[in-house]
Amino acid sequence: MDHSHDRVPITSPADLLAAVPYLLGFHPTDSLVLIGLTGPRVAVATRTDLPHPDDVAAWVDELTPSQIRTLHQATADTAIVIGYGPAAAITPVMDALNPRLTATGIDLFDALRVTDGRYFSYLCQNPACCPADGTPFDPHRSDITMHAIVAGCHALPDRDALVASIAPATGPARTAITRATTRAKAHRSALVRDAGRNALINAGADMLRTALTRYANARTLTDDELAWLTVLLPVTAIRDAAWQATDSQPWHLAMWADITRRADPALAAPPAALLAFAAWRRGDGALASIALDRALAANPTYSLAHLIDQLIRAGLPSSVLDGWPDLDQLHLRLLGDADA
Template sequence: MSFPENKLTVRSSADLATAVPYLIGFHPADGSIVVIACRDRRIVFAARDDLPAPGTPAHHLRELTAHLIPVVQRQQPITDLMIVGYGTKEHIDPALRVIDDAFTATGLAVRELLRVTESRIFSLTCSNPACCPPQGTPVDPTTSLIAVHATVAGLVARPDRAAVASRFTSVDSTGDVIRHATTEATARKAALETAGSTAVFEAGVHAVRSALRQHDNDTPLTDDEVAWLTVLLTHRPVRDLAVDLTQPHDQHVTFWAEITRRADQALVPAPATVLALTAWRCGDGVLAVMAAERALQVDPNYPLAHLLLQALHAGLPPSAFEQATTSTHPNPSIPNPNTPSEQE
C-alpha cells in the first residue's frame, strides 16, 4: 500500500502508526481520531478530528461521526478505510467501535481499527497474536524506514498543531518595524488610488510577480517590500492575481507562510487566505484549515476565507473550489501569468 505521489510503502500496523503524522503533518495528540481512506490499497485521503472527552454525552460522538462520514464519502471511489485512535483503551476503544459501526452501516468497509497508546499500537480487528499481540506492538519512529523514506520524500511530521501554526504566526519581534513600514505603504497606496484602481492593480501585478521571483531566487523580502505587498493585497483583484500566479509547490507554501507571519496584524487575512489555498492545492489540508482560521481570527467576515473553510470542512477537492470561485467571481482583468508585465 503506497501514498499516491511519494511511494511510501506501508506493510504493517506499526508502519501505519509511523506514517500517520506524515499524512496529516503533525503528531496527533491523545483524544485524536484519524480516518484514512484507501483506493485499491493506496492511501488517497486522511482526516483527523478530536474525539469527545470521556464522559461526554453519546450524541457528541454521533455528531462527530455524522460529520466524518459524508467527508469520507466524497473521496469516492474508495475501497476501504483504516481508523486510528490515540489515547487510553477506556477512551478510545468504545469510540472506535461506534465509529466503525457507523461507517459500516453506510456500506464503507473498515479494514483496520487501531489504537495507539503511548509507544504501542493495538488492533481491534485482528486477534492473531503472531502479528497483533494483546500487549500491543511497539512503535519506534526513530528506527522505522517509513520515517526515513518520508523525510527523504520531503514530508514533515511536526510535533503538534502549535508547531504547524508557528510557520505563519508572528512572534511580533519586529512588530514596530513592520507597523511603521505598513503605515508608509498605506499612504503610498492612498496616493496611488488618486489615479484610479487600474494604477493600484498594475502596482499589485508588479509587486506580486517581483516578490515571487525574489523568493524563487532565494532573495528575502525586506520589511518595506512585505508591507507594500500586503497593503496591495487588500485590493481584491491583486489578491486574486496572487492566487493565480502562485504555484502548488512547497516553495510557494513557504513563501506565503512567511508573508503571513511578517504581515501587520490587520493585513493578515489576504496572505493567510492565499496560503490556505496554496497549502490545499499541495494536499496539506491541516495547514490550509489553520491558515483560513487565522484569516478569520483577524477578520471574521473575510468572504474568501469563509468559503474556503467551508469547502475544507466538507472534504471537497481543490478543483471543486477553483471551479466555484471562477464561475462566481470571474476577473477578466487579471493578465495571463505567462505574459510579461509592462512594468517588469
C-alpha cells in the same frame, strides 16, 4: 487531505503509524485519525481532536457525515481508524464511530489505538500478531521515516508547533513590519489620490510579480516590500490575481506562510487565506485549517476564507480545481454537496 501523490511503501500497522505524522505534517496526540485508501494507495487522511467522554455520542453524530463525504469524494473504498491516547478516551469513540462507518458501506480495514509507544487493534483478536498488551513500535527507527525524510517530507512535534510556524512575528521583527506597514498605507493613500484606483491595481500586479519571482528563487521580500504587498492584497482584484497565481508548489506554501507570519496581524486575512488555498491544493489539510484560523481571526467575515472552509467541509478533493479558475463550476459543486 488528499494524498494521491504519495508513494510510500506501507506493509504493516507499524509502517502506517510511522507514516501518519508525515501525512498530517505533525505528530498527533489526543486525536482521531481517519485514513482512506483507494486500493493500496492512501487517498486521504484527516485528523480530529478527541471529544470529552461525556460528548462522544453527539461528537460522532456530527463528525460521521463529514468523514463519509471526505472518503467518498476521495473515492476511498477502505478506511483505517487510529486513535491516539489512553484506552478510556479511545474505546468509546471506536465503539460509536466504527459501526457508523461500516453501515455506510465503508470497508473498515483496521481500527488501532496508539498509547505509550504501543499499538492495539480493535478488530484483530489474534494474539500472534495483536497481543493483548499491544505491539511496541518506534517510528523514529522506521524505514518509512527515512523514506519520508529523503522525499522532503517533514513532521513537526505536534499541532501547536504547526500553529506556531505561522503565528504573528514578535519582538523586533514585529516592530519593523509595523513601521513598514504605516509607510505602505501612506504610500497607498497617496497613490490613489494622485493616480487613481487603476494605478493601485497596476502597483499590486507589479508587487505580486516581484513576490512570485523572489520566492520561486528561494528568496524573501524585504519588510517594506512585504508591507506594500499586504496593504494592496485587500483590494479584491489584486487578491484575485494572487489567488489565480497560487497553486500547490512548495514555494507557494513557503511564500504565503512567510507573508502570513510577518504581516501586520490586522492584514493577515488575505495571505493566510491564500496559504490555506495552497495547502489544500497540495493536500496539507492540517496547515490549511490552521491558516484558515489565522485568516478568520484577522477578519471573521473574509469571503475567501469562508469559501475554502466550505471546500474542506464538503470533503471536496483538491482536484475539483484542476484547470481552475472556474468559479461557476466550483459554486455548483458546493451547492450540490449542500443539497445531498
